[in-house]
Amino acid sequence: MIMMMNIARASFFQRLAQWGMKRQVAGPDSRAFHRMDDSMIEISDVVTQALKNNEPIVALESTIITHGMPYPANLETALKVEATVKAKGAVPATIGIINGRVHVGLTADQLELLASLKEPCLKTSRRDLPYVLSQKLNGGTTVSGTMLVAAKVGIPIFVTGGIGGVHRGAEETFDISADLTELGRTPVAVVSSGVKSILDIGKTLEYLETQGVCVATLGPRSDFPAFFTPSSGFQAPYRLDTTSDAARLVQHCLAFNTGSGLLIAVPIPESSQADGEAIERAIRSALTLADQQKIRGRDVTPFVLSQVNLLTSGASLTANMALIEHNAAVGAAIAVDLARLRGSSGKSGISTGQSCQTPPPPSQSPDDCPTVVIGGSIVDLVAAVEEDSIQMDASTHRGSISRSYGGVGRNLADGLSRLARRSPLFVSVVGDDESGRELIRHNPLMESRGIIRLASASTASYTVVLDNKGDCQFGIGDLKIHDRLTVDKVRRYEEDIAKCRLLIMDGNMELPTMEYILDVCRSARVPVWYEPTDVNKASKPLKLVGCRSAIAYTSPNLSELKKMVDFIQPGLPDIRDVNLSQTIEEIQEPLAKSCIPLLDTMQCIMITLGKLGMMIVRRGTKTDKLPLAPWQHQSYEEITATYYSAPAVDRIVSVSGAGDCLAAGFITGILNGWDQDNCAVFGVQAAACSLRHSPAVPAALSNLKSS
Incomplete structure (x- = not known):
């Protein structure tokens, strides 16, 4: 034929x-x-x-x-x-x-x-x-x-x-x-x-x-x-x-x-x-x-x-x-x-009435802006139910409703600005609406010149319903604007990216944007921390050749890790039956073995395990230096797995930002040159602070001392 x-x-x-x-x-x-x-x-x-x-x-x-x-x-x-x-x-x-x-x-x-x-x-x-x-x-x-x-x-x-x-x-x-x-x-x-x-x-x-x-x-x-x-x-x-x-x-x-x-x-x-x-x-x-x-x-x-x-x-x-x-x-x-x-002296790519963002000022030195965070910005509505159970029968439940600011990228940038000595440059898109303006004003410590306001779009929003234990039952998100975090917008900050010590990227962007970021970082020898955001986005960058020599860190939860491992090595039995109802002794070894295929691409994996705590699986020992720019992928022969227990908190108000604060604390330690144990301890402290407050990244985070 x-x-x-x-x-x-x-x-x-x-x-x-x-x-x-x-x-x-x-x-x-x-x-x-x-x-x-x-x-x-x-x-x-x-x-x-x-x-x-x-x-x-x-x-x-x-x-x-x-x-x-x-x-x-x-x-x-x-x-x-x-x-x-x-x-x-x-x-x-x-x-x-x-x-x-x-x-x-x-x-x-x-x-x-x-x-x-x-x-x-x-x-x-x-x-x-x-x-x-x-x-x-x-x-x-x-x-x-x-x-x-x-x-x-x-x-x-x-x-x-x-x-x-x-x-x-x-x-x-x-x-x-x-x-x-x-x-x-x-x-x-x-x-x-x-x-x-x-x-x-x-x-x-x-x-x-x-x-x-x-x-x-x-x-x-x-x-x-x-x-x-x-x-x-x-x-x-x-x-x-x-x-x-x-x-x-x-x-x-x-x-x-x-x-x-x-x-x-x-x-x-x-x-x-x-x-x-x-x-x-x-x-x-x-x-x-x-x-x-x-x-x-x-x-x-x-x-x-x-x-x-x-x-x-x-x-x-x-x-x-x-x-x-x-x-x-x-x-x-x-x-x-x-x-x-062609050497044009034409437009910068910004048109009056379509974007309120002005061209960025000259780039800061790496010491002034050690990190760049690129990702989503979201206005969160948190509905916390006070009753023992949630009924899907059109009935009204007693509870409280609060408004806060989220988005994985924004949370990490917010957390780092409160924990680290210097604020990261945060690159994101919001609508030119009241939600977008409030989100930018929320934390004056953040370096917000990279937040682009779009007149023709609405700021992303997410409504989450929590039970009386603070656990998420379900959420509804209007996140269409994230598709407009495109290559042309990120390119405005290429010089900042190339000069930073660590770039943090969440999953709230399209593949071409991810690929552009990874290409710039690979060329500039800047390590990337990838936050998967959710299970449907977890394996996105693994489809790109550039991830192998650019992504140094990732911070998935168990479901996201399963998705990433299955993409690299489908059907791996070690992780298939792992669940959070088991003890840490039961899951520690299969989790560590499951991460080995991923470590051909990355160097350090932070697995967040909810109430069980977290694990760090990495190439090298926990005393080996955690990479910052200038960086190249290192293939240590030894692979180590270290477990860290969850923080002790008397009353959990919300779990929505604990993982992001954990990562922000750990990254703060990396930037300060600490060893893995100290990075993990500080991350756990930041997570505990988040658990005690309704906002994903509470203002109280600033009270934790990083040095």
């Missing part, structure tokens, strides 16, 4: 060659960018100024406005996409045609005109431009039309939803999008969610190779995305880790003057994925209907997308809007990085 498919595909491309469909290569005298006649094009003042100052600019198409979505969703999406680009520090340049004149940088009124379709508007690719201009018509530029205009005015980055490609059944119809040949002859980087899933993705990738187009995915996997879903079943030739990598690729493509463009494929965010199988079934039904109604050529795509939206009850439209906004954010970040590589 595979041989038959390969033969059919080879035959298809041989037939293309026979039909004369060969790549057009720019001649030696061609120029990457040149301007059209002034009578044919009008560039807005904002875009003109950005071009003059070499500021980051992102070109945007207008077909999605005129033919891709119904009104008013099309206008709403266009405005959101432009706002997203601005928020990332780049200038949006939506390209369209009005009354036979190309406009680069449409105004709000012009967007409304094209979106409402009050006047006829043609879908305009490269081939259609002469006719639309000569007849003084309105037009929505496709990928190929937008690329052509962007190249002529000097905009190297173009963002879209998905590009066109080789249509299904093209062996008979030869229906191939002009987007592919445009990528082969126009030096513009196209950022998209791959190829529209209504197309033949395998043939499209082969045709792009024939055209000499460099194709790369941006993210942790090499899977080539299929528009609505993150994987098409095909692999991209190359993979990029960060937007900086993408910017370097664009820079070298333009500098070498290959004469062709490149495609940067960005998978749709997991939180916005529609049901891929359902959409695929809808696509097949829509294609069948298009064939029955004899819909052909450029009318197929808008017809199919409209039918798919109808068949999926709007799920595909929601996913479409989300992925375009996501692509805009990624494309803008690439444009900012590219401008920086």
Whole structure:
């Protein structure tokens, strides 16, 4: 079957060659960018100024406005996409045609005109431009039309939803999008969610190779995305880790003057994925209907997308809007990085009205800022039930409700600022709302210049229900903002990260952000302390190659440890049956043995065991120095496990912050150069202090003396 498919595909491309469909290569005298006649094009003042100052600019198409979505969703999406680009520090340049004149940088009124379709508007690719201009018509530029205009005015980055490609059944119809040949002859980087899933993705990738187009995915996997879903079943030739990598690729493509463009494929965010199988079934039904109604050529795509939206009850439209906004954010970040590589004096990536955070001041020395903490900030509502049992029957329980401030990263930064001699730099995101402002004001000791306030988001919140013993029964979290702790935000503090003695990272961020942090720390020889946050996030960094030479410490609870061990060595019997109802004598040996596979990656594991206390399992003995920067992974032959009992507390008020305070106390000892036993004793004291108070990190923590 595979041989038959390969033969059919080879035959298809041989037939293309026979039909004369060969790549057009720019001649030696061609120029990457040149301007059209002034009578044919009008560039807005904002875009003109950005071009003059070499500021980051992102070109945007207008077909999605005129033919891709119904009104008013099309206008709403266009405005959101432009706002997203601005928020990332780049200038949006939506390209369209009005009354036979190309406009680069449409105004709000012009967007409304094209979106409402009050006047006829043609879908305009490269081939259609002469006719639309000569007849003084309105037009929505496709990928190929937008690329052509962007190249002529000097905009190297173009963002879209998905590009066109080789249509299904093209062996008979030869229906191939002009987007592919445009990528082969126009030096513009196209950022998209791959190829529209209504197309033949395998043939499209082969045709792009024939055209000499460099194709790369941006993210942790090499899977080539299929528009609505993150994987098409095909692999991209190359993979990029960060937007900086993408910017370097664009820079070298333009500098070498290959004469062709490149495609940067960005998978749709997991939180916005529609049901891929359902959409695929809808696509097949829509294609069948298009064939029955004899819909052909450029009318197929808008017809199919409209039918798919109808068949999926709007799920595909929601996913479409989300992925375009996501692509805009990624494309803008690439444009900012590219401008920086070119020595731009343009924007810093912060736009007034979108973020209240100002650019950081010059970095502190390692002695002034020995640690950097990167992670989540959460406003906690703690509901403590006073009755003996909690009934899920709509009844009202007696108790108390208090508000405090949490988030693993914030707790660790808060605890360190109260325990250590110097405050860490805390990097996080909150909403530009009262909760966010209160969270920042809560502890004036914290170095809060790294807390970024986002006008378009709400501060994360978490409600926890405690029984009358202080144990957590369940919680509800609104933590969506954590996904916006992205690489571009963390990159602002790269110099601080590279100069610190220890970096602490929690699990409240996406994999690309983790990978960027680990890469910086590995290069700067800064050890990382990873706090798993919860069982579903425990093994996240273990998926990354960079964790092996960057993570020195981790602090899981038993459930999180099981998840991490199972990821490294599935089915390990030593830990499978361990539970906290057993005695420490029963679990100590199997826990120690279970950690051995993890110690190939890390050097020191702090296992928090609730009422049983904690264990430190590490490479080396407890008298060996605990690592700080400059650090490299050390493979001590000896592995030791040390148990420390839980603190004695007369009355436990809340257990919600005990683990974080334990870690903060232990880390304080590391920074002070103490041996393991003294670090552990101080950590236990900090945990006991937390247990006696309702806030996760109580102000009383400042009364503990670290030196």
